Amino acid sequence: MKKPLLEFTDRGIFCEKANVYLDPWKPVDKALITHGHADHSRWGHKNYITFHNNIPIIKHRLGDLNVSGRSYGESFVVNNVKFSFHPAGHIPGSSQIRVEHKGEVWVFTGDYKLADDGISTPFEPIKCHSFITECTFGLPAFNWRPQEEVFSDINEWWLQNKKENKTSVIFAYSLGKAQRVIKHLDTSIGKIYTHGAVENMTEVLRPQLNLPPTELITRETDKKEIEGNIIVAPPSAHGSVWLRRFTPFVTATASGWMAFRGARRRRAIDRGFVLSDHADWEELLKAIKETECEKVIATHGYTDIFSRYLQTLGYDARTEQTQYEGENLEEKAEKEAISQN
Template sequence: MKNPLLVFDENGIYCEQAKVYLDPWHPVDCAIITHGHADHSRYGHKKYITHHTNVPIIKHRLGDINVSGKSYNETFVINNVKFSLHPAGHIIGSSQIRVEHLGEVWVFSGDYKLEDDGVAIPFEPVKCHTFITECTFGLPAFKWTPQAEVFKNINHWWASNKEEKQTSILFGYSLGKAQRLLKHLNTDIGKIFTHGAIENMTEVIRPMVDFPETTRITRETTKQELLGNLVLAPPSAHGSTWIRKMVPYVTASASGWMAFRGARRRRAVDRGFVMSDHCDWQELLTAIEATGAEKVICTHGYTEIFSKYLRELGYDARTETTQFEGELSESDTKEIKEAV
């Protein structure tokens, strides 16, 4: 029996024929990176390859690294192995990685979602024999409300708070979620203020996306300036000294985990909006079916439950342990500390 095209070892997902890793979690010579979140793009690799829109993002996060950018559907060959990047729809610059050798095709999806968020290039299914999938929200209980309805509710919440002369503080991860929120907030209601970590990342992405105007919160920002307006902040800012100047305020969190009863209480926020940059249960099944894959490898999330269900559907499905963390690890703690 021939060796599999991709294997999971102590450093990450490895293509032995090409001597290349996909989203490795320990330093390696050559890494192909799906997107800019901290659990997928780590410091210390000698060479990085990623989508060209992700290049400024990971340079912002990781500093002066040796990185080259590729376009979607552009084939590049390493030691006779063909690679290409394809839209994942997760966040801006996110990719699936297609790997082909001797007629065999594998696709590593990284993180992905099917709904078009208006910021990232939408997910495109890629035909393959083996599909490596996340299942962050791989339970039937997860079913997302259409984005338009969620943003209608967010903007109504903001407008109501303004009538009560309160500041609206909306928590979302500094890369991905924050820009998605920013893109769809109704600036007719008021001004949008940002935490430094979100403003820094948005400045990197702004040349690529049409965002509304934002104002960075500084030590000079007054409570009166914020009243009735909206503040975008990373989840780690909640409960910090940074938000004390904003009283009176109302808090909300935008996350897939808000679908769980009790999640809002555990995060100590006043309102929860269910919105994720990952697939829900049905979207995962739809995406996998669209690939035509016979073999499916589940890497992070509800792996055992989801892979068991896939086997019941007739797939050759199994799990692999990785250091990917899905929506639990989409903020950069170092970056946030530096921005406060």
């Protein structure tokens, strides 16, 4: 039986013909990296290859690495296997990886979304035979509203809090979601203050993005100065001593999980805004259709439900176990980041 071009191993997704791994979760000699989130970009590989805008992100998170960059659509060959990175639309610097050998084409998406968030290069559908997809939000219940409507609600919420002399605190992951929120906040309402983990990553991304001014909160920051303005902080800052000094404040979370009833209550958040950096149900189906693929492998999220539905549509669909966790592993990364501030 012919071996597949890409295999799932205990170290990660492996291309044996090129001796290369894609987003491996254990240390390897050569790793192709889709984006900078903690579950896809890990420390310990000898050589990293990634989209060039992703280099400062992973160096900021992982330290000084042996890393080389490629442009979107630029082909490079390893042992007669052709690779290229293509926009995933997930967060700034995120990519899909196209792999081709003797006319057979696979695409590994990493994480992705189809909606244009204003800070990431929009998703580009790539024709292939086999498509490896996430399905973090692979249930019909997940159906995102247009981004403009969500940010209209966020800015209205901030304005109302300001009228009541309360500080607004919105929790968003420091890489990707935080910059998306910052980009679309209405600075005519007030100033944007940031937690150290958010500010540090925002400064890394500023050369790539057109973002409004932000101000880092330090030990010397006066509580009165912040009153009525907005703070962007990682989720792990919720309930912390760092945050309590800004009372009275109102909290919100920007996350796809806010689509679930009870999620806001369980997290003890005042307001939940449904805003995800992952594809919803319809986007997942559209992305797969546009690839014109025959085989689909679902790697993380609602894999069983999603793959069974794809089978009813005529796809050769299955699931594979990986250590990718969508938004969940970012929570752990944020806890590490906050401990350093």
